[in-house]
Amino acid sequence: EAGSSLCIGWNRLGVRSFDIKQTNLDLKAAKCAEMQDLGVEAAEDVQAAVQGADLIFSTVTADQAFDAASSAAPWLRPGAFFFDLNSCAPSTKQKSAAVIEAAGGRYVDIAVMATITSKYHHTPMLICGDHSDAALTALLALDMTPKLIPGPVGRASTIKMVRSVLVKGVEALTAECFWAASKADVVDEVAASLDASQTGMGWKAQAHYNVERMTTHGIRRAAEMREVHKTLIDLGITPDMTRGTIDRQQQFGELKISLVDFDSFEARFAAIEAAVKTE
Incomplete structure (x- = not known):
């Protein structure tokens, strides 16, 4: 090609x-x-x-x-x-x-x-x-x-390989999400909810926000995603992407650190790296 x-x-x-x-x-x-x-x-x-x-x-x-x-x-x-x-x-x-x-x-x-x-x-x-x-x-x-x-x-x-984590990952997440939505006959409702949730943030700002949410609420979010896992299985869909989400949310939640007082993107990810190394 x-x-x-x-x-x-x-x-x-x-x-x-x-x-x-x-x-x-x-x-x-x-x-x-x-x-x-x-x-x-x-x-x-x-x-x-x-x-x-x-x-x-x-x-x-x-x-x-x-x-x-x-x-x-x-x-x-x-x-x-x-x-x-x-x-x-x-x-x-x-x-x-x-x-x-x-x-x-x-x-x-x-x-x-x-x-x-x-x-x-x-x-x-x-x-x-x-x-x-x-x-x-x-x-x-x-x-x-x-x-x-x-x-x-x-x-x-x-640069390309790391970018592909998100680009190809979003494709796969989208497929898993809307495959389930289609089988459950809730495509329009799910799409409307996602559209309303769009923040307009750039990706760096979005990552800065997301990791704080994950370290603060990762344990609870992993528990929710386990219910999502069950939902997809009940719909007959192999929840491959959802399993990865459970693992990452759980990992960040178990770091037991607060990123609220770290204002910069770099400081937040440095804190995560330091916490992971001490696990």
């Missing part, structure tokens, strides 16, 4: 690609046809795709990111950029960087910060690492819009 979206946005000649699906005889023809439709040359293997290239974009599934870097490394020309756009943990990016750098390439950590299928190569992206300044110039020349994040490889990915 990411690779094809970039190619659609660039709309340029001289791009070649290799997809692991090409090794599957049942999938190869369709994948090569897809590349051809985008004006992209279908390389026979990783070596053919990478060798001689100045810019390599790795857009694979997260579980294949390190393998992709490892398979490309032997064929890199000295000084070639290896742009790793994959949604991986910082430690995975750092492992990939070590392999690419050892082979003479220039590794760049790129975090794609929005759905890429709508804005294509103009999708917001963060970049970091030792070669970020030169990489920024190269990406701007492709009419891309990256933002440089100071720091070593992994910092851009850290």
Whole structure:
């Protein structure tokens, strides 16, 4: 998805690609046809795709990111950029960087910060690492819009991974909530109540508020969520997200600290960290 979206946005000649699906005889023809439709040359293997290239974009599934870097490394020309756009943990990016750098390439950590299928190569992206300044110039020349994040490889990915706790978590919570609402035939009522509860706070302010509520009322809220857990089971829904909520509310409630007198976001989370370490 990411690779094809970039190619659609660039709309340029001289791009070649290799997809692991090409090794599957049942999938190869369709994948090569897809590349051809985008004006992209279908390389026979990783070596053919990478060798001689100045810019390599790795857009694979997260579980294949390190393998992709490892398979490309032997064929890199000295000084070639290896742009790793994959949604991986910082430690995975750092492992990939070590392999690419050892082979003479220039590794760049790129975090794609929005759905890429709508804005294509103009999708917001963060970049970091030792070669970020030169990489920024190269990406701007492709009419891309990256933002440089100071720091070593992994910092851009850290921002994306931590952000995903909320973004993907909210998606999953929403699904669990409204699946239950649908089965209980109370969708409109639940939605109206949630709409009325919207605070208009930014996320940092909301987090500042939420953690105080959790440390003050976490035990009681965990008890309530156990009843929610029972409700979902009665509706025939596996309450996976609700179980996590019970655990976190219980944990914060058992810290037995008050955050009321801690005015800043930083002070509140420092107090939580200190309390967790003494458990």
